[in-house]
Structures are given as C-alpha cells and as structure tokens.
C-alpha cells in the first residue's frame with residue numbers, strides 16, 4: 001500500500017529541509033540588511049493589491065516563487081518596525097532570539113486551550129507569567145493570563161470589576177440583573193482601549209469619564225475625587241479607575257497610591273494600565289514606578305512593548321485570579337474530557353478558546369537576555385531618550401513638549417511664525433516619513449501638534465539617533 005497518494009499530504013521531508021535552509025539564509029540576510037531598506041513605503045493605497053494576482057491560485061506554486069514575491073512586493077510594501085531608524089510609537093522591536101522563538105513555535109502547532117491539550121504550553125505560560133511577576137516585584141496574590149493585547153486585557157479586567165459589583169450580570173445580563181449605570185474613570189491621556197472595553201461590555205462609551213491631568217500629563221486625583229462625588233450624586237455607580245503607568249503619548253505615570261486610596265474609599269476596582277511602562281519596573285532604580293501596585297485589583301503589562309517580546313504578548317494580572325475564572329469559565333460537553341480538575345485550563349480565563357503558544361517565544365527571549373540583558377537594553381533606551389532631549393534643549397528653535405519619561409520624547413518646533421508652527425510640526429513628520437529614511441510619529445498635547453520619538457529598538461544606536469536629529473533639523477530649516 002502506498003504511504004500517501006502523489007499530490008496529497010505534506011511537502012517531502014527532503015524538500016522541506018532545503019526550503020528551511022533557504023529561509024534561514026533569507027531571515028539572516030533580511031536582518032543584516034534591514035538598515036539599508038526604506039523604513040516606510042511611499043506607495044499610494046492599493047499598490048500592493050495591484051502588484052498581486054487578484055484570482056486565487058488554482059495550482060500550487062513552488063516556495064521559491066512565493067518567497068520571490070515576498071521580496072518583490074511584501075518587503076518593499078512594509079513599514080519596517082524593526083528598522084534602526086524606526087522611531088515611531090514605542091520604537092518597538094524584535095530580536096534574533098525572538099525570531100528563533102517564533103520559528104520553534106510554528107512546527108509545534110499547539111492549541112493551549114486546556115492543560116491536557118498541551119501541558120507544556122500551559123505550564124510554560126504559568127512559569128513565564130510568574131517570572132515577569134517576580135521581576136516587577138508584584139506580590140504572589142497576583143496570578144496572570146497571556147492575551148494578545150492590552151486592549152483585550154482591560155476588557156477582561158473590567159468584566160471582573162463589573163461582576164464583583166453586580167454578581168448576577170454574568171448570568172442575567174445588565175438589564176436582567178437590574179445593574180446600575182456604571183462609570184469608569186481614566187485620565188484624558190489614557191489609551192482609547194478603555195472606551196473600546198466599555199463598548200464591548202455594554203457599559204457604554206460615554207460612561208468612561210476622562211479625568212483632567214496636571215502639567216506633567218498625570219491624572220489629577222482631586223479632579224477624580226470631584227467627578228466620583230458628582231456621579232454618586234447623579235445616581236451613577238462608580239465602578240473602576242484605570243491608572244496609567246506610561247501613557248501612550250508622553251509615557252507619563254499617574255499617581256497610583258493616591259488613586260488607590262480613592263478606589264478603596266469608594267469600593268472601586270483599580271486597574272493599572274502598564275502596557276508600556278510596567279516593563280520598566282524590572283530596573284531596580286525604577287522601583288518607584290510600582291508604588292501603589294500592591295493596592296491594585298488588576299494590572300496589564302505588554303512585554304511586546306517594552307520587554308523585547310515581539311507582538312503579540314500581553315499579560316493581565318488579577319489579584320486572586322479565581323475572580324477572573326468565575327466570570328469566564330464555561331465548559332461545553334465536548335471539552336469536558338479535556339479539562340483536568342485542579343490544573344489550569346487557560347480557556348477558563350477569558351473569551352478565547354483556541355490559544356497560541358505565546359509563552360515559548362517569551363521564554364526563549366527571557367533566557368537568552370536574562371534580566372540583566374533586558375535591563376541593560378532598557379537603560380540604553382532611557383539614556384538615548386535623555387540624550388535626544390538634551391539636543392532639543394540645545395537648539396532654541398525646538399522645545400520639549402513633555403517631561404522625558406522612559407523611552408519617549410515629545411517635542412515641538414517653535415521656530416516658525418505663530419500661524420504656521422502647528423502645520424510645520426505635522427509637515428516635518430510627514431516629510432521625514434515620506435523620505436523613507438526615518439519614521440517618527442506625531443500626537444496632540446493640550447491641543448498642539450507635537451513630534452514624538454520612541455526608543456525601544458535594540459538595533460537603534462546613538463549614531464542612528466544623531467542622524468534622525470539632523471534630519472529633523474534640516475527638514476525644519478527647509479519647510
């Protein structure tokens with residue numbers, strides 16, 4: 001009897017080995033030559049689609065041809081987030097160990113929905129979550145779960161907050177449970193995932209109330225107190241506060257201890273959005289970042305933003321993880337045989353059933369760099385951010401737009417006439433990005449457009465940063 005019919009089954013082992021070697025060279029070359037590529041394409045929308053056949057393939061094609069199209073169409077059609085001149089967002093990174101971790105993950109083909117469907121994936125997830133907990137000095141009361149993103153993390157955290165405040169919502173829904181109109185508070189600098197979570201949970205976008213910030217873009221606790229008092233008078237039920245440690249625009253840090261006191265007094269859930277900033281707590285000199293965390297009910301940290309794990313890898317910690325399980329555990333009959341009591345089945349801790357083996361790549365990176373290696377790289381990003389800030393301060397046509405925090409610098413060109421300066425700041429970013437030689441972002445602070453760089457890429461050196469600064473100065477000179 002034939003093993004498999006010709007044309008069926010998988011690629012032959014011999015062919016596969018050959019392709020893998022080819023791919024290994026391709027990856028190493030790509031990584032080595034990345035700095036010589038354009039950071040971003042300058043194509044019009046639709047250019048990628050126009051370069052690829054619209055009809056699906058009828059016959060299979062050789063891998064060589066497919067890889068050729070990756071070179072021809074995909075690579076030039078990308079913003080290269082790993083490029084050393086990519087200074088957008090949080091300057092986010094991948095690393096060689098991360099790529100190796102991703103490669104090992106692919107053939108294992110895991111679905112980590114229950115312990116039984118992959119004991120190693122489940123237990124490694126538990127281990128890696130606990131390593132990060134130890135690095136951040138978080139108490140053992142906190143247990144965690146890995147999701148794709150912080151947006152999904154905050155949604156799950158607020159679902160637990162809602163269930164704690166109105167225990168029958170899971171069963172009867174908001175109306176059936178006669179739940180009050182809940183209110184959630186986050187600073188005007190907090191991420192829009194707060195509203196997205198409220199939308200998804202049926203709490204209502206408008207019930208996320210934005211709290212004013214102080215001159216340093218940190219939440220003003222006295223304004224929070226007043227807003228809560230006002231809402232109680234108006235028959236709303238204050239449910240939760242989202243305090244941000246490392247806001248999206250400026251990486252500012254809300255005063256968590258004071259916010260925690262307000263939450264305790266009003267019996268509210270305290271969620272800490274440390275998507276970007278929490279990773280910096282692995283530095284002993286940054287321990288002040290964690291003050292008040294012992295009072296939190298949930299904390300989200302994105303190692304895919306600041307701890308060198310490539311997208312996606314976000315951990316939600318909940319004090320007493322059983323609370324999260326109570327909201328989301330639901331075992332259909334066909335999975336009952338796969339659940340082992342007393343073992344962690346991660347499907348019980350969120351909406352998702354099928355789950356990738358995300359912990360593996362994190363484990364490879366954390367072991368390859370060690371805490372020391374990660375700390376040294378974070379310190380370098382902080383050093384570069386401060387150095388860039390010094391350059392800004394030394395040129396009177398520019399000013400810092402916010403205190404420099406972590407790897408983020410917000411700054412503004414103020415050398416033009418009053419009426420054009422707003423537009424100029426935006427134009428400088430647009431022009432540099434269109435040149436393909438560097439990539440920055442822009443944001444608005446107090447209604448003014450500011451330029452922004454994020455340092456987080458292991459390939460970005462002082463030389464790259466100097467080049468970017470010169471480019472910004474030249475572009476500002478020739479508007």
Ligand SMILES: Cc1ncc(COP(=O)(O)O)c(C=O)c1O
Pocket residue numbers: 148149150151152191193244246247248273274275276302314
């Ligand atoms: C402070 C903060 N929280 C949450 C998020 C959302 O992150 P994610 O893309 O993981 O959902 C971001 C994204 O930049 C962020 O800056």
